[in-house]
Amino acid sequence: MRLFDRIMPAIATALTLWAGGVSAQVTLFPAPDDQTQELSIYSSLDNDLAAPLIAAFQARHPDVTVRYENLLTTELHDRIVAETRSGTGTADFAFSSAMDLQVKLANDGYARAVETPDTPDWPDWANWRDTAYALTFEPAVFAYHKPSFAGREPPATRADLMRWMAEHPAGARGRIGTYDVARSGVGYLFLARDQELYPNIWSVVRAMGRAEVQQFPTSADLLERIADGRLAVGYNLLGSYAADWARRHPDVGVILPRDFTVVVSRVALVPAAARQPGLGADFLAFLMSPEGQGLLSRTLRLSAVSLEVSGQPGPAGGMQDLAGLRLKPVPVSPGLLAYLDQATRASLLGRWNSALAGQ
Known part of the structure; x- marks a missing residue:
């Protein structure tokens, strides 16, 4: 040795x-x-x-x-x-x-x-x-398949994402991806922060449910499918991995949401x-x-x-450059322990599943 x-x-x-x-x-x-x-x-x-x-x-x-x-x-x-x-x-x-x-x-x-x-x-x-x-x-970002948005701007806010899903139902169906929040710790944290910061988040989730959103446990699962066009948009992806894929795969684009950007x-x-x-x-x-x-x-x-x-x-x-963005970092504090409370977790996951089902 x-x-x-x-x-x-x-x-x-x-x-x-x-x-x-x-x-x-x-x-x-x-x-x-x-x-x-x-x-x-x-x-x-x-x-x-x-x-x-x-x-x-x-x-x-x-x-x-x-x-x-x-x-x-x-x-x-x-x-x-x-x-x-x-x-x-x-x-x-x-x-x-x-x-x-x-x-x-x-x-x-x-x-x-x-x-x-x-x-x-x-x-x-x-x-x-x-x-x-x-x-x-590390911001939560939107990642997107560039060829799928040729000639038009990809969504840059949650309202943009809802508008795109409504105006392009065929292009959106089955082609939006996000973390499986029951299996991904960071995906669950992003959802919890969305709920705290954005009262209309459940309208977004219901719209993604109607578009048959695909859920995956890891960033790699999502980004692989965005890179080859199986997914058009990835919602709330960990920015570090998305940026790395974008450098290595020219068809992957990354946007930091302009309405607010959760940072972990x-x-x-x-x-x-x-x-x-x-x-x-x-x-x-x-x-x-x-x-x-x-x-x-x-x-x-x-x-x-x-x-x-x-x-x-x-x-x-x-x-x-993050200038001009509404950055919302998650503080390192005991407040994070609330996300580990089993009753709180069960309630949030239940609401997520209900919203995806259109309820």
Whole structure:
């Protein structure tokens, strides 16, 4: 292994392990120099997006091997809770798109307070008691199939979307997609925020139901179908993934809604039971630094929270200028725990299903 590390330090070794009944993709990023420490990360960020961040961190810490486990957001939460309770220790750093579950970990005592050099200047909405930090700024967007809108403007507001569905029923039928909100945590969060911010949202949902909206659990499922034209419009897609697909697939367009734009974040924390909490804090500090935020914003196009990233017009990252938009970021706060209440969830999902059925 040491010979492998020295000859090909940039190559990661991937394997699948079973831990507590959960299948986890584990990737090892060997230390560029002789290893003296190992940083363990649990994350919902895809490996190809995480790899540049890890490489940049290892350039600063060449003696650190990174053990990276790509987990679903619920699995990530449950692993940290179970491993903390068992007393075996858990990951040193956790990074997830499930804002509510990350805040629940912090609120329930599973995260430790960490101050980084950038903590004093971090936005108040993006930091809860120095235990849970929002690191990205990701709008919910409309994605669309460009050839399907040749010669006319695609919908830019929810009212536009309703008008297009009414005026082009044949073109809309079966060709609108969104998240399956019962299976997608971010899709459910977007719906909950829509309900809070837009009283007419249920008219939009009923119109999508009449147009036989298609529901999918992941961004990739939706964007693949938009790219090949099976779907004409995707509603409330996570902007980071949509922007990445738009760069690689010329037929995919992205619009940040002009009536209001919900913004969610990937939330990071250092678990209270981390085996190497100092390394976890170092990785957090790196991601909050101008270099780390620059990578998130420019290289990964995940959009940075920090407004100090050199060369950026604001938190838009690579998608487009957010000037003039009604941005509605979801604060990192215990208010997110309301979305986990089972009665609240059942009520919202019931209303969603009823509206899709035209009730």
